Amino acid sequence: MARNRIYQEEEFPSPLVQSWHYFRQNKVVMFGFGSFVFLFLLAIFSPVLTPYSSFENNLDHLLVPPAWDVNGDVSFLLGTDNLGRDMLSRLMHGASLTFGLSFVVVIISLLIGVFIGSISALTTGIKSIFLNHFLDVILSIPSLLLAIIIVAILGPGLGNTLWAIVLVLIPQFVHITKNAVKDEFSKDYVLASRLDGANSFRILSYSIFPNIIEKIIRQATLAQSAAILDIAALGFLGLGAPIPLPEWGAMLSNGLDLFYIAPWTVYLPGLAILFSVVATNLVGEGMRHALKQSKEN
Amino acid sequence: MNLLDIRNLSIELQTTNKSILAVDHVSLSMKEGEVRGLVGESGSGKSLLAQAIIGVLDERWHVHADRFHWRGKDLLRLSPEERKSIISQDVAMIFQEPMSCLDPTTTIGEQLAEAVDTEQLSGYFWQKNQQRKSAAIKLLHKVGIKHHDQCIKSYPHQLTEALCQRVMIAMALAKRPMLLIADEPTAAMETTNQGQIFRLLASLNQLKNMSILLISHDLENVTHWTNNITVMYSGQFVEAGTTKQIFTEPYHPYTRALLDSSPKANIELSAKSRLTTLPGSIPILQHLPIGCRLGPRCPRAQQACVKAPKVINYHGHQVSCHFSLKDTY
Amino acid sequence: MLTFTLRRINLLLITIFLLTLVSFSLNFLFPGDPLVNLSGRINPTPEQLLILSEQYQHNANFFIQYWTYLQHIFKGELGVSMASRLPINSEIINLLPATIELSMTALIIAMCIGIPIGFIAAINHKKITDNIILTIAMLGYSVPVFWLALVAILVFSIQLNWLPSAGQISLLYEIKHVTGIQFIDILLSDSEYKWQAFQNASSHIILPACVVALAPGTLFIRLARTAMLDVLETGYIRAAKAKGLSFTQIIYRHAIRNALINVIRHVGLQFANLMTLAMVTEVIFNWPGIGRWLIESIYQRDYTAIQAGLLVLSSFIFIVHILTDFIYAALNPLARDSKHGT
């Protein structure tokens, strides 16, 4: 008997599309996402876009205040620092250092962390107990302290800072992947495909990853805001980016001595960090919200 | 006089882009000393209805009714606070999963004592604590828990499900309610425990003349313990009548189908034959059919079913169907 | 409760063991000769090195070396600082209390302000108050702490001149170092300016503690909000409503306690974060704590100090971790009895 379709046709979009649908609905989150994309593009194209070199000293224009100040100069929109370098150019260049590198750092640690995490989720017994405890220990050490220790071992410098932050972030990804994979593994659909004869690797790649990818992406946004703050903090403490590089934290610490004469050298990098972290957090927050909603319905 | 008289109660769920009518014009009435069963598949809005009566739905749910009388008082004319105080004074409810309805961080004794009505206590405030405690112990005795000492000191997770349900009943009894709403009180219980709980409820009904609204998805089980039954389907009123009427001469195709699907009720069923079931499943809230919601599944459905049927009363046996089975008997 | 305690103590021991192992392996990871690093001198004499090599069994195998290292740690010998040439354990004893004072004050501020605000937000879920609180919380944990500290100094110290900008107490007051926790020391001292000193110390701790508290505080807002929302949706709250308790009664008797328990579970994890913030804040506020000392040790390449600082700080964090577990267990009957600790 041919049955009429009485219910409206149900279209079930994939989880990611569904999340994106919910994600798009929140205006604030979309603003954050826009800022995130803006920063991302800035990070890639800043060398082409900067009006001035961010290293060249311009000794004729020392400590010019931002353009809106009475003494400001329109050609230096955000003013200059104590060596006459254009703040705008430096901040733009800084976007690729602080923000861009944090992105790279997160990607690297995500790949390594997810790999270790999924392997460790499949192991049991003494190995997994040891790994658990070891992760607990690493997670109990403050991330900045850990990064500082690693920088102390490797020596200061931007590259070493990045490796340190990668190493710090890996355990978090391992932790979240391991828990997520374990949770999924205990679910019935995994049992079903196991009964179908799928091996662990197949289950991981076909059944589990599509279901935990959102969790991992969310952790990645958290990790990125932490990475931005850590890169900046290490730069601020003088352990990160070497001197002429306009990393935002390092710029801020450079401006420290000028705090009372040229406050913009302190405010602007700080605001830049704040802006990028807020953008990242908004994206993460929106993603969390979208996930929650798509789960509820 | 009717204890409770509800006409055309609707419950709407307000979501971001649309509103869903989860309970659609349901009427319900209760007499004093009556045990009424409220039956329907899971998701048919029974629990919602109960929670709407007791007033514990949160603000996402909007409740309307044409009439909402409690012992002759029109509750709709009262302010929410007054309504709440009257209801909470006279109506008590026990929930599906007793374990999750007890605060896990507070001892049973404290939670019981909290439920004891202050007005029932006499004496000075320093005596009250002691009185509360003894009242709590008495309540435990009433529901058949004899080892009250241990029970009072326990936390909910240390007790069994059945004990928790007894505690819930004890708590419900603390106010000496006129009406007890039992929302699937035996949902996750062993059969032996189920019997105990039902017997306890029955004895309460007989000894204290307490009305009980027994909510269940199991029509057959309910018939043992109730005088009257109301059947719901997908948020709509289906049929109401005495247990006998419903059990022997159901007028609504849905009730018929429910009975047919139960091997015990279906005495004529020949051995090894199939149980009759309705095709399809209960619709999800987002995609409710218009008119009679049973329509798409109903074996007797016709074009008229796209309109919601009116309730027809045959000597107290109410049915809501365009093509009732009355004539087939 | 006994099994719970034993499990926690077991966990603590294993963790401390792993921490010492990490710290010990730093010996080999740090640049430079481990013995020279231990000597606390830039150019130690061969005799000194020989003595050290003897003390730390440097020529023996790995396990014996580790064992001697452990023995030294349990004797409280953490080596000599290269920068100040003082024994590190005495430096840490001097500095750690200041850090404890700052971080604990910050923790208390963060909890006392963050948790109630989170509850308020949850109670006003999806209303304007909730949105405002959420926005502030979002900004709060996005602010880089060093920048916040600078702005706080500029506003509250320089422009408004309300609060001092640096140090634990004005150096005018001569307080004897007994416990290292300034407030206790002041109360123990017999200075004629005791109460002025107390006020002074209080005014000194407010600004750094608030700066440290901001990010964890906003996290507590979010945690408390989520916990409260979860609790408000549970069956027992509905049951309590059905019982006829008023909204305030429900909040005070049932909701707060259950939500609080869920928040406290996270305090331990937040504490590590808080310590990180405290380290940076100590630098800016000239707080004589272990964080500032540790960061300065990195500038000096004072590896022995870094190693010891890592060990002490992480153990401290872990002990706080375990303590919050105990508090959680004391409040939550479920956790106490469960055979498998969380």
Next chain:
Amino acid sequence: MNKGQLILSLIVTVLLVSCDSGNSTSLSAKSIIYCSEGSPASFNPQTITSGTSIDATSNQLYDRLLSFNPGDNDIKPALAKSWHVTRDGKMITFYLRKNVEFHQTEYFTPTRTFNADDVLFSFNRILDQNHEFNSVAGVQYPFFQSVNFSSLVYEVEKINEYTVRFKLNHSDSSFLSNLASDYSVIISAEYGKQLSQINLHHNIDLLPIGTGPFKLKEYRAGSFIRYYPHENYWREKVKIEQLIFDITPSNTSRLTKLLTGACDVIAYPIATEQIQKYSNLTLDAVTSLNVGYLGFNTQKPPFDNKLVRKAIAFAINKKAIIETIYAGKADMAKSILPKSSWAYDDSASEQVYSVETARILLHEAGYPNGFTMNIWAMPVQRAYNPDALTMAKLIQADLQKIGITVKIISGYEWEVFLNMVRLGEHQSVLLGWSADHPDPDNFLTPILSCDSAGKGSNNTQWCNKDFDQLLKDALQTANINQRKKYYAQALAIVAEEVPLLPIAHSKRYQARSTDVKGKLLNAFGGIDFRKVSKN
């Protein structure tokens, strides 16, 4: 509920804070807090050269036999009432002041007043290799080594209780100035004896006993020094009850502390123009004989090559540095000697800025493609270099133009930095020198002589016999014109060899609250709180 108690106690605390009573102002009126830029390495100026340590110790804790007259920098009596120099300049007799008391502290109670034994003890410690206090805890005497004190002084002789005689191997025209400098302090022989009995010799430099206006009450490393006045001080009594050195290495923190009133006086202020805008603050400036320079480690390649050093000298735009770092307020250095020194030679040729010449020289030296080097930038502010880090950045940019990549090293604590530089860890270093007395020898000998190379203040490790000989010759004659000639020749050698590149001579600045009265800064040496008072 304990949360309620917590909130209550917080409120109480806040209330307590807000109702600050007036009593504390009386305490602050009797105390001076000086925000210094670093920790002292030792409490005995004999053993150090860093200005930070001198500031913290020399004038506060100790007296010298002689001192400088603040007005004209003439030598005037101090612990020595008067002195007599023989005609050949080889014997100097000091007649000592009576009834000068040493500090009485928790760790030492003097039983006698200052006498000749203390002078002998103080100087024999430096001179006599076998003296029991000579190498306590591995100390050295960098200043005395740099002026070759032990080969100069043949003997210190006690004539009677209050008379001592210095016998010199040869005459030395800077000898009296050296004795008046901040390093030549008098320490207590009796204290030394006490320490040697309890076998705690190293305490002599850690728990100081002197005759100065203040005595040490408490020192917390890296944090603060608390001094109490010396009750029985032989000169005018000190007017304050406490002197506190608040050790604040961060420039911004020091200024912040001054602005918030946490400090009364701060060393080496930044944002000097800004300070002048505040009515309750004053900015002191004193002309100080100093030079800020870029020193090359002449023992390490590529700076063992004269041409490389010269190339760098040509490549650095000193004028830009003066404008940027010193806000144009310093003199560009032609040579090591500042204009105000009497040996200053105006005719000497000026170092020009020429990138082209630099490139050619670099090519000649065999580095056509440049190389990578490090610059150690001193971590503290000094008069001669208020911001070494920024200066290093400018030099970094300058040298980039001739293909040299510069790594800037900073962050070390001051004393550690000096120590590392002394050990020759650096390739080049931004440092400087403040004169301890007006004699030009005090510029040349400490920073460039062979004797101070590697152990004293000569961080270039440069040793040139001809140069040393000229300095020695200059010291042995009392004829000013003759000396000028010798120094001009010596400076010519320096200009040719370029072991260091002099950059600027600047004033020393200090900012204080207007409440603080009295002169604090001297043209030479450290800060002096003896006459300070507060309203």
